[in-house]
Amino acid sequence: MNLRIESAAIDSLMVRLFDQIDEANMPWLMAAAENLRQAFGAQLIDLVPSYTTLLLHYDLHALSESDAIALIHSSLHNLQPLTNETGTLHAIPVWYHQSVGPELTTIAQRAGLSPEQVIEQHCSRDYPVFTLGFAPGFAYMGLVDEALASARLATPRQRVPKGSVGIAERQTAIYPLTSPGGWNLIGRCPLTLFSAERGSLLQPGDRVRFVSIDHAEFIRLGGDDTVMEASA
Amino acid sequence: MIELLVEHSLGFAQLQDGGRFGVRHLGITQGGALDWVAMQQANWLLGNTADAAVIEIPLGGLQLRAQTSGWLALTGADLDAKLDDQPLAPGQAFQLRHGQTLRFNSPKRGVRAYLATPGGFAADPVMGAVATVMRKQLGGLHGNGRGLHNGDRLQGNASDATPRTLPAGALWYPGNEVVLDLIPGAQIAAFAGVSLFAAFNQVWTLDQRADRMGMRLTGPALRYQGQALISEGIPLGAVQVPPDGQPIILMNDRQTIGGYPRLGAVTPLSLARLAQCAPGQKVRLRVVSQEAARREMLNVISALQAQGASFGS
Numbered sequence: 188m189n190l191r192i193e194s195a196a197i198d199s200l201m202v203r204l205f206d207q208i209d210e211a212n213m214p215w216l217m218a219a220a221e222n223l224r225q226a227f228g229a230q231l232i233d234l235v236p237s238y239t240t241l242l243l244h245y246d247l248h249a250l251s252e253s254d255a256i257a258l259i260h261s262s263l264h265n266l267q268p269l270t271n272e273t274g275t276l277h278a279i280p281v282w283y284h285q286s287v288g289p290e291l292t293t294i295a296q297r298a299g300l301s302p303e304q305v306i307e308q309h310c311s312r313d314y315p316v317f318t319l320g321f322a323p324g325f326a327y328m329g330l331v332d333e334a335l336a337s338a339r340l341a342t343p344r345q346r347v348p349k350g351s352v353g354i355a356e357r358q359t360a361i362y363p364l365t366s367p368g369g370w371n372l373i374g375r376c377p378l379t380l381f382s383a384e385r386g387s388l389l390q391p392g393d394r395v396r397f398v399s400i401d402h403a404e405f406i407r408l409g410g411d412d413t414v415m416e417a418s419a
Numbered sequence: 420m421i422e423l424l425v426e427h428s429l430g431f432a433q434l435q436d437g438g439r440f441g442v443r444h445l446g447i448t449q450g451g452a453l454d455w456v457a458m459q460q461a462n463w464l465l466g467n468t469a470d471a472a473v474i475e476i477p478l479g480g481l482q483l484r485a486q487t488s489g490w491l492a493l494t495g496a497d498l499d500a501k502l503d504d505q506p507l508a509p510g511q512a513f514q515l516r517h518g519q520t521l522r523f524n525s526p527k528r529g530v531r532a533y534l535a536t537p538g539g540f541a542a543d544p545v546m547g548a549v550a551t552v553m554r555k556q557l558g559g560l561h562g563n564g565r566g567l568h569n570g571d572r573l574q575g576n577a578s579d580a581t582p583r584t585l586p587a588g589a590l591w592y593p594g595n596e597v598v599l600d601l602i603p604g605a606q607i608a609a610f611a612g613v614s615l616f617a618a619f620n621q622v623w624t625l626d627q628r629a630d631r632m633g634m635r636l637t638g639p640a641l642r643y644q645g646q647a648l649i650s651e652g653i654p655l656g657a658v659q660v661p662p663d664g665q666p667i668i669l670m671n672d673r674q675t676i677g678g679y680p681r682l683g684a685v686t687p688l689s690l691a692r693l694a695q696c697a698p699g700q701k702v703r704l705r706v707v708s709q710e711a712a713r714r715e716m717l718n719v720i721s722a723l724q725a726q727g728a729s730f731g732s
Binding site (some may be wrong): 233 | 440441442443444445446447513545546555556557563602604605635649650651652653654655657658674675676679683684686687702709712713716717720
């Protein structure tokens with residue numbers, strides 16, 4: 188870890204801890220987030236963790252930039268990574284199927300695997316939630332096995348159905364709401380990931396294990412099996 | 420308290436307030452009135468709290484009819500507003516009587532008008548705010564991110580107003596060239612020297628692609644020479660430069676994280692002004708220090724609270 192603090196806006200500082208995406212960053216980023224929340228208290232307006240950074244938005248009425256920088260330094264002095272996972276481990280059911288995951292066979296063919304082996308790979312590890320962004324409750328997770336890594340679609344889809352599970356490079360995610368998107372889709376999750384009342388099911392620092400379910404279970408859990416058009 | 424019926428709307432007029440905070444780590448954008456100065460002035464005219472919910476009206480195309488009489492205040496753009504058939508200039512509190520209509524036609528000066536009522540317009544807050552985010556189906560009158568539609572009914576939260584008068588010249592409108600103050604930061608050092616010179620010495624043009632998420636500028640292509648970035652949080656006003664070299668100023672409804680290099684961030688005061696600029700507007704970027712920008716911001720806020728206006732730079 189190598190702490191750097193950069194001016195980001197009139198009331199925001201970029202707290203940079205790492206230079207590369209790595210699962211090992213997460214315990215440090217989560218620890219830093221906790222310390223910063225405590226140190227800033229009511230003077231913290233928003234704190235947005237990402238893969239290597241935390242964007243800290245403070246109350247400019249209360250703090251000057253140099254006050255804020257000093258507070259960041261003192262709160263991250265002697266930072267220790269959070270031991271054990273403090274985040275929740277979620278088992279997330281996914282119906283992996285060509286009709287709702289048009290890139291399942293594309294990824295399999297490219298990797299020289301069967302679709303079943305792709306599913307097995309995708310379900311074989313726990314993925315930390317690195318950050319939420321793009322859309323409410325959209326959790327960036329990773330890293331998937333190298334063999335499953337896939338570039339984003341050249342032309343994003345206008346409409347990716349809610350619950351779609353996708354891969355982009357070595358990241359994986361679930362679309363919480365129907366939206367445009369360019370990730371490679373391999374299946375669909377029947378759960379509601381975001382609602383205004385309950386917020387986001389997945390939080391930064393949580394871990395996710397995907398569990399393969401069949402069509403009947405998908406429907407029983409409230410999934411919508413409307414068929415997707417193939418990729419453009 | 421007033422009740423208004425939306426008789427005609429193009430669907431873009433929407434409820435806004437100061438925005439949604441403390442939830443950006445969930446991927447939820449901040450939202451809020453783009454011209455926050457005009458919003459605060461509209462609320463000041465009625466003695467409301469500065470961030471009470473107002474109607475943000477971009478470009479016009481809205482007709483409201485009073486179902487009961489009550490107070491309103493109008494600030495921001497001059498959208499050729501008519502109270503029945505009488506012209507209604509922005510910058511004042513006024514009463515709308517039962518049966519009267521208020522119509523916003525098309526922009527004469529500025530882009531976004533703000534309409535306030537005593538106590539703010541009533542709507543159930545979603546995640547702490549009323550701010551409408553259409554793209555994310557969040558907030559607004561019905562909580563689902565929709566703009567105002569024909570048949571919608573709006574109510575105020577209070578009846579009593581302490582109407583005030585703005586000092587002359589309190590409203591701001593763009594001239595031939597608008598200067599936007601930018602606090603340098605982020606990856607500014609990784610842009611080519613010639614690009615930095617161009618960024619701050621040439622005139623930019625506000626593109627057609629200008630909305631509540633981002634305002635694109637067109638002009639000389641800026642060349643970023645640094646490494647590809649890992650996505651990180653994006654502050655309000657961030658000036659990001661995608662591979663085509665044309666900067667995008669990220670506004671209230673921006674994505675929460677992103678991976679394009681940034682020059683820095685435009686100040687909130689300049690963003691309020693940008694909100695009144697139409698496509699084709701000539702714009703210059705000017706470097707300011709964070710400390711000077713903060714001082715000006717604090718002065719403007721206290722002047723707005725005291726007299727509803729600030730006559731800074």
